[in-house]
Amino acid sequence: MxxxxxxxxxxxxxxxxxxxxxxxxxxxxxxxxxxxxxxxxxxxxxxxxxxxxxxxxxxxxxxxxxxxxxxxxxxxxxxxxxxxxxxxxxxxxxxxxxxxxxxxxxxxxxxxxxxxxxxxxxxxxxxxxxxxxxxxxxxxxxxxxxxxxxxxxxxxxxxxxxxxxxxxxxxxxxxxxxxxxxxxxxxxxxxxxxxxxxxxxxxxxxxxxxxxxxxxxxxxxxxxxxxxMYSGTLVEIAARDALFAAPVHPYTRALLAAVPPPLPVERDPAQAAAIRPSLVAESPAMTPPTGGCAFRNRCGYALAVCATHVPMLEEIAAGHQVACHRAREFLT
Ligand SMILES: Nc1ncnc2c1ncn2[C@@H]1O[C@H](COP(=O)(O)OP(=O)(O)O)[C@@H](O)[C@H]1O
Ligand code: SF4
Ligand SMILES: [Mg+2]
Incomplete structure (x- = not known):
């Protein structure tokens, strides 16, 4: 290789x-x-x-x-x-x-x-x-x-x-x-x-x-x-090992694991269940909401800002970019 x-x-x-x-x-x-x-x-x-x-x-x-x-x-x-x-x-x-x-x-x-x-x-x-x-x-x-x-x-x-x-x-x-x-x-x-x-x-x-x-x-x-990629947007870019060791975007984490790892923040269990194992399979994407974060109707961590502002891809560590308003909270 x-x-x-x-x-x-x-x-x-x-x-x-x-x-x-x-x-x-x-x-x-x-x-x-x-x-x-x-x-x-x-x-x-x-x-x-x-x-x-x-x-x-x-x-x-x-x-x-x-x-x-x-x-x-x-x-x-x-x-x-x-x-x-x-x-x-x-x-x-x-x-x-x-x-x-x-x-x-x-x-x-x-x-x-x-x-x-x-x-x-x-x-x-x-x-x-x-x-x-x-x-x-x-x-x-x-x-x-x-x-x-x-x-x-x-x-x-x-x-x-x-x-x-x-x-x-x-x-x-x-x-x-x-x-x-x-x-x-x-x-x-x-x-x-x-x-x-x-x-x-x-x-x-x-x-x-x-x-x-x-x-x-x-x-x-x-x-x-x-x-x-999620719904036509790049949501995370990272070196292979960094991505598998510590995925940050909620969609990436849903892809990598049936159950997302625990987060150091309070969250509503009903909302957290919105990240389902079925995301791992290739399933047709549901129609994403317009405006704000396209992943928000499947995300257990959405806040009010996620509905109003599109998250931009930002570097959160060397060579690691994430498009999520809460990316820095999710860093391990
Ligand atoms: N030639 C086309 N005309 C209209 N819509 C298209 C065309 N090609 C793809 N799409 C639409 O664009 C979106 C992305 O499709 P595609 O790039 O094929 O996704 P993927 O390769 O990730 O499965 C889908 O909603 C699909 O229906
Ligand atoms: S921006 Fe908000 S809705 Fe989108 S993935 Fe991050 S927390 Fe979830
Ligand atoms: Mg294709």
Missing amino acids: NVLAATDAGSSEPLLRISDLKVDFGGRAALHDVTFDLFAGETLGLVGESGSGKSTLARAILRLVRASGGSVLWSGRELLSCDSRALRELRRDLQIVFQDPLASLDPRMTVGESIAEPLRIFESRLTAAARGVRVGEMLLRVGLAADMMGRYPHEFSGGQCQRIGIARAMILRPRLLICDEPVSSLDVSIQGQIVNLLLDLQRDDGTAMLFISHNLAVVRHLSHRILV
Whole structure:
């Protein structure tokens, strides 16, 4: 595993700098002012329940959905305003692996053609024979056989299709790989293999990852730092070990533990019961209240200010940011 420490990462220029990123769908905000940095070689885990905006964030970074505001700086260049030609060139280094491996492959193309497609676009001077060699090597790297390149996606299992999707995304040795729930649709027995494959490829190529998942065990295994999203808002950002040792935001704590740890403050037991173990599962988010803290109708610690003022993401310890009016009270 790439063992770049988050603290080391913090000292260099970010590879990706997201500032105040907003996305609206038909006037409804799906992302609210999302701000974070991602450093070269780093793996950032992004967790949050279904419908919290994780895929929207991935797609907005790649301009697969339109951002309504904010900034996405990639190696210092603004992705949101660059023209399509510049975007295409920059996308070479910025690849994505999707959740549904079969749907993300063109059923009419052989897997060799699918994996070779980025080479045809970005390394157009390669001969067909040289492309074939590269595709064969890449198939081996993802644990498949080079002679599988003439077959079609439907001839492969879900896990094999995900290996093919990863081969296609990694063949240009991108600097950043965004993985949007890449193992969620696979059998549990296959998930670990795919996660370890991603770690091996990352170690060999030094690729940074934004790894999206609602599975905390997977995110814990992979990530240097973790971003927690609730209802389109980042509510907590911390180094992996700090987050698991001492989560601060009530939503993060609900995610990490069926029962939140006792707090050094008086609280109403009926309200405390509002943080339910079911939050741990991927359940559809209920409609959040507008104004104030979006989590307040599920939070056992809400105060009057939580209904009137949106809590901002603030640094409460080195490298640890939380968006909660009571964050400092919850520090252990
Ligand atoms: N293309 C779209 N058009 C309209 N609403 C969308 C679209 N994509 C996502 N949404 C909505 O945005 C919210 C966030 O969705 P999404 O980013 O897919 O969440 P996640 O990946 O965390 O499950 C959801 O309420 C979803 O219904
Ligand atoms: S801001 Fe208030 S409602 Fe929101 S998580 Fe913190 S205590 Fe709970
Ligand atoms: Mg998603």
